Amino acid sequence: MPLPPLTPAGRLFAIAAFIEALTWAGLLVGMWLKYGPHAIDVGVWLFGRLHGAAFLFYVVATLVAATRQRWPGWALLLGLLAAVPPLVTVPLEWWFRRKGLLSASAVG
Template sequence: MSPMGRVFATVALVEALTWAGLLIGMYFKYHAAEPTVIGVRVFGPLHGFAFMAYVVVTVLAAVRLRWPWWAAGLALIAAVPPLVTLPLEWWFRRRGLLAAR
């Protein structure tokens, strides 16, 4: 795996983890017996930063690793639904899209 591929994999993992934290925080905010907003307050900004970092790193990786247009578009779309960046990163790794060309 190339250094840029490692950065993409790391940021994809962080984006997914902050998504999970935000979802858990939202559960406790809206569905817990004693609602609390601490999870949303912590993971909301963290996920916002992770999302923006993922978008920037995805564009950089697409250019540096010469991804086809469909791979770059799919990687950007994967940031929207919860936890999709992880399986996408695993699939990209198996296809060799995270390796240097």
């Protein structure tokens, strides 16, 4: 069964989740380069800044989606907490998509 199409707020959340996870991965690679065998800190310098911006974008997108999609409190809390551990926002977005929290069926 195909999943229902995303609302604009659902699409914003999905994009933010992907960007947040991508910059987390970049930051992890940057930390490996800095503290690993190469001692190069440009990855942390670059991805630290990008991830900071992506984190803030994800938090705002989560709040917008939660408000517009009328998420229950547990979904908002999970959405916000997912940004803390590395690479959790994408699996959460997939789960929210399957539960219908990012589609028009969740509203109203």
